[in-house]
Amino acid sequence: MSVRDRARRALRRLVEASATERALISLASLAASVLVGAVIVLVAGRTATCEEAAFVLATPRPFGVPELASVGFCYDPVAVFDRLFLGALGDPASPGWDPLNGRMATTLRETAVLVFTGLSVALAFRAGVFNIGTQGQLVVGALATAVAVLWAATFVAGVVGTVVLVPFGVLVGAVFGGLYGAIPGALKAYADANEVVTTIMLNFIASGVALYLVRSVFKDPASPANQTIPLPDHALFPPLLFAPQFGVSILALLFGLLAAGGVFVLLRRTVFGYDLRASGLQPAAAEYGGVDARRTVVASMTLSGALGGIGGAVYVLMVLGKFQTNVPAYGFDGITVAILAGNNPLGVALAAFLFGVLKSGTTVVQFATDVPPQLVGVLRGLIILFVAMPEFFRLLGRRVLPQDRAGGDAVAADGGSEPTGTDRRGGEP
Numbered sequence: 001m002s003v004r005d006r007a008r009r010a011l012r013r014l015v016e017a018s019a020t021e022r023a024l025i026s027l028a029s030l031a032a033s034v035l036v037g038a039v040i041v042l043v044a045g046r047t048a049t050c051e052e053a054a055f056v057l058a059t060p061r062p063f064g065v066p067e068l069a070s071v072g073f074c075y076d077p078v079a080v081f082d083r084l085f086l087g088a089l090g091d092p093a094s095p096g097w098d099p100l101n102g103r104m105a106t107t108l109r110e111t112a113v114l115v116f117t118g119l120s121v122a123l124a125f126r127a128g129v130f131n132i133g134t135q136g137q138l139v140v141g142a143l144a145t146a147v148a149v150l151w152a153a154t155f156v157a158g159v160v161g162t163v164v165l166v167p168f169g170v171l172v173g174a175v176f177g178g179l180y181g182a183i184p185g186a187l188k189a190y191a192d193a194n195e196v197v198t199t200i201m202l203n204f205i206a207s208g209v210a211l212y213l214v215r216s217v218f219k220d221p222a223s224p225a226n227q228t229i230p231l232p233d234h235a236l237f238p239p240l241l242f243a244p245q246f247g248v249s250i251l252a253l254l255f256g257l258l259a260a261g262g263v264f265v266l267l268r269r270t271v272f273g274y275d276l277r278a279s280g281l282q283p284a285a286a287e288y289g290g291v292d293a294r295r296t297v298v299a300s301m302t303l304s305g306a307l308g309g310i311g312g313a314v315y316v317l318m319v320l321g322k323f324q325t326n327v328p329a330y331g332f333d334g335i336t337v338a339i340l341a342g343n344n345p346l347g348v349a350l351a352a353f354l355f356g357v358l359k360s361g362t363t364v365v366q367f368a369t370d371v372p373p374q375l376v377g378v379l380r381g382l383i384i385l386f387v388a389m390p391e392f393f394r395l396l397g398r399r400v401l402p403q404d405r406a407g408g409d410a411v412a413a414d415g416g417s418e419p420t421g422t423d424r425r426g427g428e429p
Contacts, residue, residue, distance in 0.1 A: 141309025177309015
């Protein structure tokens with residue numbers, strides 16, 4: 001068997017991997033990234049200058065033989081990864097650990113927003129459309145939410161205001177984000193415009209227009225920053241379990257989990273979801289079978305934009321309490337989250353939590369160790385790369401192995417190819 005045949009066989013095996021196998025592969029990739037990262041930390045520690053070594057690698061001394069050599073390193077890899085993972089959760093191994101601590105709140109806050117941006121990208125990817133514009137859709141949804149809720153907050157107050165304004169703000173974010181996502185969808189469907197180019201350009205347009213509107217129309221006159229007037233407390237997600245200053249709400253997180261479950265049901269249990277996945281997997285065959293390809297593209301981009309807009313609404317109604325320019329790159333992070341999850345809506349929730357841990361833990365490492373922020377960024381990127389690469393090759397394999405999707409294979413209800421007969425697998429594609 002040639003090297004090419006072995007590579008194709010391994011790629012096919014990865015494509016057909018079950019959900020359990022893929023989870024084990026992800027865990028193994030995470031462990032490998034930690035080992036490689038530890039080596040990088042040690043090597044970087046040898047090039048740094050410190051008065052006292054943080055980590056010492058000494059030769060064994062059997063039978064009382066004097067130590068022959070001792071090598072010191074300025075950075076301790078054990079402490080770095082301890083702060084990166086456990087520090088992001090507020091040290092759960094320590095006595096008296098409070099799960100409602102500030103670090104856990106930061107992690108869950110990032111997770112809540114990333115669930116929606118990850119779902120936005122994953123939904124479009126399942127339809128065969130590359131939505132790189134979730135960031136712009138998030139910005140549009142966030143600004144529309146801030147302006148609309150600020151206007152509506154003058155009519156209701158108290159508990160009734162919270163019950164009315166929070167769903168209203170989420171709905172506004174979904175509508176405006178969906179409309180902004182429909183633009184590149186319509187351009188692709190009816191003008192054959194490349195959605196990667198149009199969505200990237202629309203990101204810049206959204207940021208520029210938002211900056212102009214905030215500066216010229218909606219600016220808070222009492223603040224030197226480019227921001228809108230802060231929303232009243234009754235217009236925000238109630239914090240419930242966490243302290244208000246942490247900027248996180250369990251309700252928003254639960255809403256994100258429900259959204260992930262809803263998208264999963266939409267893709268797996270509805271006719272529209274079947275058409276969407278069939279168009280993404282086999283566009284020509286789907287159109288031949290009666291699927292309106294143009295309508296599916298526009299609808300998928302509209303739903304994708306709506307999810308991105310909801311992410312913007314959550315960012316305004318939970319994290320900031322207002323709209324401010326220079327919105328963090330949640331939309332671009334959502335691309336990574338979707339790839340980590342293999343475009344599986346349920347996997348998006350887990351991938352968003354991992355990404356939230358890394359973002360929160362990065363801050364802890366920078367404050368608790370002497371490791372430079374550049375090295376912390378390398379470690380974070382290394383972990384994401386290792387965990388994402390198996391899913392990347394799996395998605396690539398589904399495109400370069402066309403025989404896996406033709407010749408007796410039916411389009412599965414989960415968007416993949418489902419072998420028939422005795423070769424049926426029970427895994428989740």
